[in-house]
Amino acid sequence: MDSALIPKGVKRCSFFQFMGGLGVVSLVLLWGVYAMLLCWIKGLNQTNMNDYYGFALWIWADLGVIALGGGAFFTGLMKYVFGKDELKHIINFAVLIGFICYSSALLILAIDVGQPLRSWYIFWHANVHSMLTEVAFCLSCYFAVLTIEYIPLILENRQIDKVPFWHNLSHNMHTYMAVFAATGAFLSFFHQGSLGGVAGVMFGRPFAFREHLFIWPWTFFLFTWSAASYGPCFTIWLVRITEKITGKKLVRETAIQLLAKLAGWMMFTYIIAKIIDTIYWATVTVPGMGFTLADFYTNNAFYGYWILFAELVLCGVVPALMLVTPKIRQNPIGLFIAVTLGVIGVSLNRWVMVLQALAIPVMSFDQWVLYIPSWQEVATTILPVAYGVILVMISYRYLPVFPNEAELNPLAPETPPVVEAQTEEDGETQDAPEPEMAPAEA
Amino acid sequence: MKQTGDNGKAQRFGMVIDLDKCTGCGSCMVACQAENNVPFREDESDKTLSITWMRIYRLTNGKSFPDAEICYLPRPCQHCDGLHEGHSPCVSVCPATATDYDGLTGIVSQIYTRCFGCRYCMAACPYHARHFNWWDPVWPKGMEQYLNPDISVRMRGIVEKCGFCFQRYQKALEKAHMQGRRELEEHEYQTSCTQACPAGAIVFGDLRNPHHKVHQLAQPDFKKHGRPKNPMAFRLLEELGTNTKIYYLSSKKWVREAGHNPSVMDKPEEHH
Amino acid sequence: MFPFNFEWVWDMSHIVFMGGLWYALGILGAGMTFIVLKTIKDTAEGKGGDHH
Structure with a gap:
């Protein structure tokens, strides 16, 4: 039915099977949308947040998806600025994942703020000393960059590409993509960092606070570093999952290996820096503020030293050494375990920097407050996941997200002609194994 | 930013709360709520959702009868100065300049129409002095007639907090200007909690003015970020560098230590 | 965001921070404008009609 839209030389499931899958995910999406509307219409009393937990599941999800979406900027930086051309085989997918992650982050933020209609104040009345202002600026700008990077991919759809204007636009955008990618890397450096700064500057919260280098707390650098390390892990992790679901090899192993190696060394150096940071914080910063490490990890029902071990060793040192x-x-299998641990590790890091930081009592007569999210919070956090799955499904079906797919999965020569529609995609002869799909190829 | 008051000096309004005098009666909380149109709900049993600009904490020395002692500690916004002026934990983080440090008075303000509810300030404040409007305010029938016209009511989705009854400062200034004066007498600007305290435990005034009682009681040393010279005085979480303008007085060592951070506080059992 | 906002101050923080923002927006805006204009020109010249 939709065979005319499907890229040449690749096989897709039937349209009805596709719509069925889309329908199932859409139900989850609708559940999330319902919860989102509840939050907008009835207010944030729909959540289990309170005056102790001003930041909660959503802010964690925000920090999490932005760190995981870091694969886009890191891959872009490596490909366009440092000339690692092999990464062209994975850049489209990295951009798609980045686009999903960042649009999700913006959506979650729009639900999270108490007065979403006033969100523009953060730009208009910007307090330039606030890390959150820097986050908002860079995040929005970088989202624009990701959109600019994603548009050419949409324009590569077979039918759209037939229109001369769109074809030329796509060609021109590819030609100048390095400028945008470099701008994106610059913006990413600052917003990943300033997200770390959000926690690190809170000198009223000794658990989150870090010493500064110039105006930036150490968490500024650690967050950028960790996003560059763990973001690519997430990209690889999703490639593997997509490959499993589609039952095809989608990205050349050389590209995956290169990205995994780069991520591994980034992670290796990051985790050394993080361990040094933790030791310095535990032995100098925290006592200097009148606390001990035990104040943060004991006397409560959940947060123990295990979480520190899990973050630094199990999901830090171990995957770094594996990679x-x-x-x-x-x-x-080794690669999959390593990237999975990495994804968990960075999520844990963002969790403790947001939620554990707020759970810990600071005044001596205050107490630990733990929090369990409401179903509305969970549903609105799953909403972007469903949205992401849908966008990946549609993009995978109609756009050349994986430029190597046709080459890695040659179709049987006796493919039936176009009219057989529904079950098979069109059977035009597969031409160039690697058509004009990857950015900068045009 | 203009750093000085009309008298040529920057004022630093602050409080001294004598915990030996505080009985925990809650008058300050009620007065604050009435003065500032603080909303409330039918069920206020979950204190993590209650909007309490002034909140009373109950402290114990951790001992059992007959050595058990309790102390009540009223906690308004601490109006932190930070280690360099105006660098309070919340003002420095607010992305939309919705909370501001007034160099003229040292008051940390909250601009309700500017706040868009990101709650970063709440995360940054270690005193839990900031409260979010999880609901729109609903007043019992007829009660809206009793609202204070000098301060706006707040809508859901924004953060609010104690502003040292700033509306009273503005009114007092207006009155003084009408009378051709440029300076306020100490009694002309007093917060509602101060006036409501039946025990006279709360004293309010300009910490920099040697004639004001707060200055005499706390004896702040401004060369050391306002640390009190009075050995009976302490501030909450002194070691964090928040440099608050609320001073507490107590003759009991365990109470003074409870105001500090855990590790600089000796075990309560060893004292008293 | 703009010098006419009342909280704007001509200090180093504002110049660096807002400078960065406007610089990034400038590159994105100018870049895309240039690309779109070039695309219009290319299309008018008949390019891209007969690719592949």
Whole structure:
């Protein structure tokens, strides 16, 4: 039915199967939209947040998806600025994931603020000393960059590409993409960093506070560093999942290996820096503020030293060592375990920096307050996941997200002609194994 | 920003709360609520959702009878100065300049029509002095007639907090200007909690003015970020560098230590 | 955001911070404007009609 829209030389499931899948995910999406509307119409009393937990699940999700979406800026930086051309095979998917992550982050923020209609105040009445202002500025600008990077991919759809204007636009955008990618990397550096700064500048919260280098707390650098390390892990993780679902090899192994290696070394250096930071914080910063490490990890029902161990060792040192060891990295199971641990590790890091920081009592006569999100918060957090799945499904079906797909999965030569519609995609001969799909190829 | 008052000096309004005198009666909380149109709900049992610009904490020395002691500690917004002027934990983080530090008075203000409810200030404040309007305010029938016309009511989705009854400062200034005066007498600007306290435990005034009682009681040393010279005085979480303008007085060592951070506080059992 | 906002101050923080914002917006805006104009010109010249 929609075979004319499907890229040449690749096989897709039937239109009805596709719509069925889309329908199931859409139900989840609708559930999330319902919860979102409840929050907008009835207000944030729909959540389990309170005056102790001004930041909660949503802010964690925000920080999480932005860190995980860091694969886009890191891959873009490596490809366009440092000339790692092999990454062209994965850049489209990285951009798509980045686009999903950042649009999700903006959506979650729009639900999270108490007066969404006033959100523009953050620009108009900007307090330039606030880390959150920097986050808002860079995040919006970088989202614009990701949109600019994603548009050419849409324009590569077979039918759209037939229109000369769109074809030329796509061609021209590819030609100058390096300028946008470089701007994006610059913006990413600052907003990933300033998200870390959000926690690190809170000198009223000794758990989150870090010493400063110039105007930036250490968390500024650690967050950028960790996004560059763990973001690519998420990209690889999703490639593997997509490959599993589609039952196809979608990205050349050389590209995956290169990205995994780069991520591994970034992670290896990051985790060393993070451990040094933790030791300095635990032995100098925290006592200097009148606290001990035990104040943060004892006397409560949930947060123990296990979380520190899980973040730094189990999901930090272990995946880093796995990724820098060629033998493990080249083993599909080893690689998958490593990137999975990485994804968990960065999520844990963002969790403790947001939620544990607020759970800890600061005044001696105050107490630990733990929090369990309401279903509305959970549903609105799953909403972007459903949205992401839908966007990946549609993009995968109609756009050349994986430029190597046709080459890696050659169709049987006896493909039936176009009219057989529904079950098979059109059977035009597969031409160039690697058509004009990857950015900067045009 | 203009850093001085009409008398040529920057004022630093602050409080001294004598915990030996406080009985925990809650008058300050009620007076604050009435003066500032603080909304309330039918069920206020969950204190993490209650809007209490002034909140009374109950402290104990952790001992059992007959050595058990309790102390009530009223906690308004601490109006932090920070280590360099105006660098309070909340003002420095607000992305939309919706909370501001007034160099003229040292008051940390909240601009309700500017706040868009990101709650970063709440996360940054270690005193839980900031409250979010999780609901729109609903007044019992007829009660809206009793609202204070000098301060706006707040809508849902924004943060609010104690502003040292700033509306009273404005009114007092207007009156003084009408009378051709440029300076306020100490008694002309007093917060509602101060006036409501039956025990006279709360004293309010300009910490920089040697004639004001707060200055005499706390004896702030401005060369050391306002640390009190009075050995009976302390501030909450002194070690964080928040440099608050609320001073507490207590003759009991365990109470003074409870105001500090955990590790600089000796075990309560060892004292008293 | 703009010098006419009342909280605007001509200090280093505002110049650096807002400078960064306007610089980034400038690159994105100018870049895209240039690309769109070039695309219009290319299309008018008949490019892209017979690719592949």
